Amino acid sequence: MHKRFVSIWFPYLVTDWMARQQAELKDIPFILYAPERGRMVVKSVSQSAHAKGILPEMVVADCRAIFPDLKVIEYPVGKSEQLLVALASWCIRFTPNTATDLPDGIVLDCSGCTHLWRGDNSYVEHIMGRMEGFGYHVRAAMADTMAAAWALSHFGQRQTIVPPGKQLTALLDLPSAALRLEQATTDRLEKLGLNTIRQFAHLPRPALRKRFGVELLTRIDQVSGYEMEPLKLVQTPKLYQERLPCLEPICTAKGIEIGLERLLNLLCERLSAEGLGLRTATLRCHRMDGDVQEVHIGTSLPTRNPSHLKKLFELKTGQLQPNLGFELFELEAMKVEPIAFDQTMIWNENNTTNTNPVAELIDKIIGKRGEHVVQRYFPAEHNWPERSYQINRSINAVKETEWRTDLPRPIHLLKRPVLIEITVPLPDYPPLLFRFNGKIHPIKKADGPERIEQEWWLEEGEFRDYYCVEDDQGKRYWIFRSGHYDGGQPRWYIHGFFA
Amino acid sequence: MKNQLQQDIVQKLRQRILAMQGIGKTNNGHCNMGLGLIEAAFPDGVFPTGAVHEFVSMEPEAAAATSGFLSCLLTNLMRKKGFCLWISSRRLIFPPALKLFGVDPEQVIFIDLKTDKDVLWAVEEALRCSALIAVVGEVKELSFANSQRLQLAIEQSKVTGFIHRIYSRTENNTTCAVRWKISPISGITETDMPGVGFPKWNVELTKVRSGRTGIWELGWTPSGFQHFSKPSSDTDIQSEKSQYA
Numbered sequence: 058m059h060k061r062f063v064s065i066w067f068p069y070l071v072t073d074w075m076a077r078q079q080a081e082l083k084d085i086p087f088i089l090y091a092p093e094r095g096r097m098v099v100k101s102v103s104q105s106a107h108a109k110g111i112l113p114e115m116v117v118a119d120c121r122a123i124f125p126d127l128k129v130i131e132y133p134v135g136k137s138e139q140l141l142v143a144l145a146s147w148c149i150r151f152t153p154n155t156a157t158d159l160p161d162g163i164v165l166d167c168s169g170c171t172h173l174w175r176g177d178n179s180y181v182e183h184i185m186g187r188m189e190g191f192g193y194h195v196r197a198a199m200a201d202t203m204a205a206a207w208a209l210s211h212f213g214q215r216q217t218i219v220p221p222g223k224q225l226t227a228l229l230d231l232p233s234a235a236l237r238l239e240q241a242t243t244d245r246l247e248k249l250g251l252n253t254i255r256q257f258a259h260l261p262r263p264a265l266r267k268r269f270g271v272e273l274l275t276r277i278d279q280v281s282g283y284e285m286e287p288l289k290l291v292q293t294p295k296l297y298q299e300r301l302p303c304l305e306p307i308c309t310a311k312g313i314e315i316g317l318e319r320l321l322n323l324l325c326e327r328l329s330a331e332g333l334g335l336r337t338a339t340l341r342c343h344r345m346d347g348d349v350q351e352v353h354i355g356t357s358l359p360t361r362n363p364s365h366l367k368k369l370f371e372l373k374t375g376q377l378q379p380n381l382g383f384e385l386f387e388l389e390a391m392k393v394e395p396i397a398f399d400q401t402m403i404w405n406e407n408n409t410t411n412t413n414p415v416a417e418l419i420d421k422i423i424g425k426r427g428e429h430v431v432q433r434y435f436p437a438e439h440n441w442p443e444r445s446y447q448i449n450r451s452i453n454a455v456k457e458t459e460w461r462t463d464l465p466r467p468i469h470l471l472k473r474p475v476l477i478e479i480t481v482p483l484p485d486y487p488p489l490l491f492r493f494n495g496k497i498h499p500i501k502k503a504d505g506p507e508r509i510e511q512e513w514w515l516e517e518g519e520f521r522d523y524y525c526v527e528d529d530q531g532k533r534y535w536i537f538r539s540g541h542y543d544g545g546q547p548r549w550y551i552h553g554f555f556a
Numbered sequence: 557m558k559n560q561l562q563q564d565i566v567q568k569l570r571q572r573i574l575a576m577q578g579i580g581k582t583n584n585g586h587c588n589m590g591l592g593l594i595e596a597a598f599p600d601g602v603f604p605t606g607a608v609h610e611f612v613s614m615e616p617e618a619a620a621a622t623s624g625f626l627s628c629l630l631t632n633l634m635r636k637k638g639f640c641l642w643i644s645s646r647r648l649i650f651p652p653a654l655k656l657f658g659v660d661p662e663q664v665i666f667i668d669l670k671t672d673k674d675v676l677w678a679v680e681e682a683l684r685c686s687a688l689i690a691v692v693g694e695v696k697e698l699s700f701a702n703s704q705r706l707q708l709a710i711e712q713s714k715v716t717g718f719i720h721r722i723y724s725r726t727e728n729n730t731t732c733a734v735r736w737k738i739s740p741i742s743g744i745t746e747t748d749m750p751g752v753g754f755p756k757w758n759v760e761l762t763k764v765r766s767g768r769t770g771i772w773e774l775g776w777t778p779s780g781f782q783h784f785s786k787p788s789s790d791t792d793i794q795s796e797k798s799q800y801a
Contacts, residue, residue: 413687414685414686414687415639415665415685415687415688417685418641418681418682418685418688419665421681422667422678422681425674425677426669426670426674430667430668430669431665431666431667432665432666432667432668433662433664433665433666434651434652434661434662434664434666435661435662436652442650445652446651446652446661452665454662455662456662460652460655460660460661461652461655462655462656465656465752466650466652466653466656467620467650467653468620468623468624468627468649468650468653468654468656468657469616469619469620469623469648469649469650470648470649470650470653471648472648501742502742502743502745502750502751502752502753503750503751503752504750504751504752525752526752527742527743527752530740530741531740531741531742531743531756532617532740533617533620533740533743533752533755534617553620553650554616554617554619554620554648555620555624555740555752555755556620556621556623556624556625556627556657556740556755556757556776
């Protein structure tokens with residue numbers, strides 16, 4: 058694909074930001090300083106201070122001597138990097154590939170994006186308009202290579218658009234510093250009178266390499282596009298992601314729904330072409346004021362059914378706060394899994410999306426109340442009743458061992474055994490009667506004891522002697538004695554109810 | 557000949573009335589529940605699937621008995637492979653015990669929610685999903701309006717719904733087709749043999765739409781329901797025994 062890059066340079070990045078934060082700084086000249094080798098050095102100047110001739114790397118004392126009413130503020134260390142990352146992330150609405158260009162610029166790889174803004178000119182104009190609206194001074198250039206765009210943004214007009222393929226010609230009149238060479242190389246070029254790129258760009262390459270090193274050739278190649286330049290993106294491009302930039306900000310529920318539907322259709326088409334289904338997805342909504350809101354969903358089986366996914370999202374899109382409106386929607390499938398080919402598809406032709414209604418129902422419930430509410434139980438090889446099953450949330454899991462059916466187990470088990478008072482004729486006999494919830498239950502029939510030992514490798518504690526008992530009204534209980542009689546009075550508990 | 561024609565018309569009208577009442581076609585998808593004499597109380601003598609059954613239990617022992625009876629019904633319904641949903645806000649079911657009644661615990665998806673409102677929402681959603689075999693909902697109270705919503709959901713999907721009202725205070729009017737009350741009675745044991753034996757319940761139908769009510773004694777052994785004719789007392793349980801299923 059034909060590549061296009063936009064380089065945006067913020068000549069007064071940090072000072073513009075400061076003026077944006079503190080309105081009183083807007084029109085007065087001020088500088089930001091930082092200590093360096095035992096003196097205060099200017100790090101950044103505002104535009105009006107720059108107009109008065111103050112440049113970075115001057116000594117603060119000198120500046121004060123010339124302009125006694127100059128406002129001096131301490132330089133916030135690391136702020137420029139932070140600002141650039143934020144600006145580059147914000148620019149994600151113009152192209153998915155944005156990168157910071159330290160110390161004071163950002164680069165956008167806008168290949169194939171500009172037609173959405175009706176051409177290169179209005180694309181760059183739009184970006185610059187938004188940036189200037191924020192209060193930043195910007196210079197931007199668009200070219201086929203990043204190096205050419207950088208050079209023109211720093212050394213060209215306020216806004217330059219280089220037609221495709223003309224990047225080297227556009228650079229010919231710029232000084233050699235526009236090539237981002239090392240200071241020593243630039244100095245040597247100037248010493249030899251090679252002040253503009255035109256003077257050396259077409260010199261024989263071996264001669265250039267011999268005198269100025271391989272760096273100069275690399276830079277020229279990067280400008281003309283013979284050599285690739287790596288871009289360190291702020292956000293790595295996602296594999297399964299769809300984007301929907303909106304011309305007008307969307308602030309109604311219906312608008313969000315339509316946007317979501319379009320994105321889901323695009324994503325599901327792509328997934329079905331690759332035989333995949335998604336397990337988790339995120340909808341990211343970028344608001345006008347730079348706020349990003351997210352909505353997550355998860356499914357219990359891989360799916361690519363747009364209407365089902367839309368229902369899951371609809372449970373949550375109510376939380377979104379559009380305020381002024383969203384200008385970009387991004388839908389990303391974070392986790393995708395292959396969908397097993399289902400034979401029912403052959404004779405179930407209208408249902409080509411291969412859905413599982415039960416899984417969709419579960420997704421809906423999980424979507425509303427969280428993953429922990431859905432449980433399936435599988436046998437666990439433990440005797441201790443509380444540990445005799447394990448929880449598995451997956452809908453297509455199969456059991457590995459069989460359930461035990463040889464021992465009586467109550468249909469209702471109390472989460473925590475409840476202490477009861479009993480009367481017992483002899484040790485190791487079932488009790489005669491027990492008192493539970495203030496009622497006395499005389500025992501007519503009993504089974505047991507069934508001794509269940511604590512699994513010492515998991516937990517220390519007393520064993521339990523379980524009895525199934527039935528009282529005079531035919532109600533059946535599961536009660537147990539905790540521990541031996543020798544250690545004093547053992548405690549009795551009720552643990553469950555038989556059917 | 558004329559008599560035959562009249563009977564046919566009556567039969568057809570009866571079917572239509574049943575369909576209007578939301579009980580649906582009873583002879584389609586016939587499912588032998590093994591309930592024996594109790595089944596005669598239902599319209600057309602068939603256990604109504606694709607309807608909402610209501611179970612009322614006032615105390616923990618009765619609730620356990622109801623859960624046991626419910627699991628027996630599920631066993632019969634779940635002969636074909638599929639899932640059943642058990643939705644509850646205060647679940648006490650001990651999954652391994654379901655196997656003792658013949659239900660595969662892994663075929664049951666348990667959904668534990670916090671409030672009755674959530675439970676009813678989930679039950680309603682589940683009843684709309686025709687791929688399920690049955691849905692069990694455990695709530696405290698069921699208002700008439702809520703039961704109407706469940707009935708509407710069920711008419712589309714023909715899923716069987718069981719609403720278990722645990723510790724319910726009132727027995728208000730609902731649209732449920734059947735209302736059951738199950739309470740435990742002394743278990744089935746051979747005479748003079750010690751032990752608790754197999755469970756036995758007092759099964760009471762307090763409401764059956766287009767059917768009749770009654771009280772029966774029913775036991776459960778691994779081979780199926782055991783029917784005991786009335787009257788039977790705790791001391792004389794070795795009375796006439798007939799086995800169905």
